[in-house]
Every structure is written in C-alpha cells, then in structure tokens.
Amino acid sequence: AQSVTQLGSHVSVSEGALVLLRCNYSSSVPPYLFWYVQYPNQGLQLLLKYTTGATLVKGINGFEAEFKKSETSFHLTKPSAHMSDAAEYFCAIVNQAGTALIFGKGTTLSVSS
C-alpha cells in the first residue's frame, strides 16, 4: 500500500531563512508526487509535481523539490522564506490505481519577522 509521511507537523522559520519541509513516501510503483499549499479557509493549490524525468522540480512562489528514489523522499525547499509563505503544506502521491491522491498529514509553516 502506498503512504506519505510528513516529518514535523509544525515548522517555524524566520523571514529570509531556508524553508525545508520533509516528505517520505512508500510506493511499490514509480510514484507521481505532489506538493500542495493550503491557506486559511481556502482549498489546496498545487505548488509543484514530479511525474518522470528531471528529479529537481521547480514550482511556483520560489519553491522546489527533489525526488530521491534511494531515500524515498520528496522534500520541499525554498531558499528564503516570506511572511506570505505561512500556510499548511501537503505532500501527496497518486494511488496505485491512478484514481486518487493519498495525502500526508500536513505541515504548518510559520514565518516570523
């Protein structure tokens, strides 16, 4: 069965600091991986995705993630945090049937000035 584990339910950084949100997955088939962001009282917005090809994926708002098969990881990074990055972030994998997303529990990012 596939699963997603996000290490750290809360991450706090200072404005301008590196953002690192961790995601590990379990999958018996080549995974399709996603990062979504959710702002308060809103739906989910796609940040970036990995399907095949280049393992370093660039997304919106300066975020990027690297697919590491050997580590079964897909960590999300941003070199310099902005106050507007404060939100909840979800890592997700497509299920084996290709019909649903399996989400991690989410990581709340706080950014202080």
Place this chain on the structure above:
Amino acid sequence: KAGVTQTPRYLIKTRGQQVTLSCSPISGHRSVSWYQQTPGQGLQFLFEYFSETQRNKGNFPGRFSGRQFSNSRSEMNVSTLELGDSALYLCASSIGGVGEQFFGPGTRLTVL
C-alpha cells in the same frame, strides 16, 4: 478560465439530517474527486467520477454517496448525518485522471 466552484461554502445541519454538496469543475475537466478534511484524519479520499461513472471509492460508509452529471458537475450526498461528519469537503477536478488536480475552496459542514 473559471476555477472549481463549490456550493454552498458553509452549511450547518443537525444530526440525522441529510445534505447535498455541489461541485462545478473547470470547463473541459471530466474527472471530479471528493475529499474530506478533518483535523484528526487529515485529507481522505471519498470518491472519484469520470464521465458520470464512479471509478474509485474511498473507505467511507454507504451514507456517503455521489454522482456526476453529463456536464461533469458533481454532487455528493451524506445521509443520516453524524457529529463526526463535520469537516471541510473539497472537490477537485482534472482533465482525465488524478495527475494534476485543481481544488475548489471547499464546503465547510458543521453537524450539531
């Protein structure tokens, strides 16, 4: 291009009632998925429809049902509401599969 819309945005019901939530996907998208989001369980997949056919269903009781119309609009219904059904219900659409889903703002259901 208009995004995914969900109506209503907020809903308050009492135990035992039933509720219907509506989702209009992005124009041209034929796949619609529904997810339940709660603080305790996180985001959980309910079901997915493609061209009016349910292709996949999550691990939810039969009180949760859905359908999709020929214009790809979808509805989900929850009967005999329980307190634990209080959640944010999210709808997502995609062109053909789950590959890249676009989410609506959600319907927040409160069961009293």
